[in-house]
Amino acid sequence: SAVISQKPSRDICQRGTSLTIQCQVDSQVTMMFWYRQQPGQSLTLIATANQGSEATYESGFVIDKFPISRPNLTFSTLTVSNMSPEDSSIYLCSVGWSSGMYEQFFGPGTRLTVL
Amino acid sequence: AQSVAQPEDQVNVAEGNPLTVKCTYSVSGNPYLFWYVQYPNRGLQFLLKYITGDNLVKGSYGFEAEFNKSQTSFHLKKPSALVSDSALYFCAVRAPTGGAGSYQLTFGKGTKLSVIP
Numbered sequence: 001s002a003v004i005s006q007k008p009s010r011d012i013c014q015r016g017t018s019l020t021i022q023c024q025v026d027s028q029v030t031m032m033f034w035y036r037q038q039p040g041q042s043l044t045l046i047a048t049a050n051q052g053s054e055a056t057y058e059s060g061f062v063i064d065k066f067p068i069s070r071p072n073l074t075f076s077t078l079t080v081s082n083m084s085p086e087d088s089s090i091y092l093c094s095v096g097w098s099s100g101m102y103e104q105f106f107g108p109g110t111r112l113t114v115l
Numbered sequence: 116a117q118s119v120a121q122p123e124d125q126v127n128v129a130e131g132n133p134l135t136v137k138c139t140y141s142v143s144g145n146p147y148l149f150w151y152v153q154y155p156n157r158g159l160q161f162l163l164k165y166i167t168g169d170n171l172v173k174g175s176y177g178f179e180a181e182f183n184k185s186q187t188s189f190h191l192k193k194p195s196a197l198v199s200d201s202a203l204y205f206c207a208v209r210a211p212t213g214g215a216g217s218y219q220l221t222f223g224k225g226t227k228l229s230v231i232p
Binding site: 004098104 | 147149151156157158159160161164166205209218219220222223224225
């Protein structure tokens with residue numbers, strides 16, 4: 001398993017601004033994922049962040065809106081750009097491995113409210 | 116494309132009674148199946164998984180799940196519910212097809228479990 005922390009845990013932001021969310025893992029991991037959980041909804045994968053290559057975005061999500069960095073095997077950031085109230089969600093980081101472990105482990109999430 | 120259905124938005128059960136949270140899936144090939152639990156204002160916690168082998172898998176906190184290939188189901192069960200089990204439960208599927216996309220988890224919409232004292 002892995003211990004995952006996210007910063008900030010929550011934030012309230014103004015429309016039009018950007019917020020960068022950090023995800024830190026206590027061990028090296030192959031893959032890191034970013035999910036969005038809108039109020040009362042399930043989890044939707046935003047992108048897969050792999051170290052040494054560009055993030056892979058799912059349908060409906062674009063790099064200009066959700067730029068992602070993965071500078072090493074223990075850290076990633078997700079930026080929510082030019083925010084609108086529709087971006088109010090919980091953003092979760094998760095980690096996985098390309099072999100051995102099949103499950104993903106999740107961070108505690110970042111609760112974002114956009115006014 | 117893979118998908119997961121959790122037909123019940125909410126399940127209510129009396130403390131001490133057995134509980135079942137239902138999940139069915141659709142995926143090409145043999146699935147990898149998972150259950151996660153989310154407590155209020157918390158992230159997701161991994162409960163258990165089915166990869167291969169015995170259809171009955173045991174996980175954390177006394178939970179177990181039964182894989183049924185013919186019914187494409189993976190229902191979560193516990194013999195005796197506790198009030199502290201009250202939470203949101205998510206079923207997820209992953210297709211073992213290889214390549215970057217196969218690591219993606221697809222989640223059901225979640226089932227809220229309420230255990231009544």
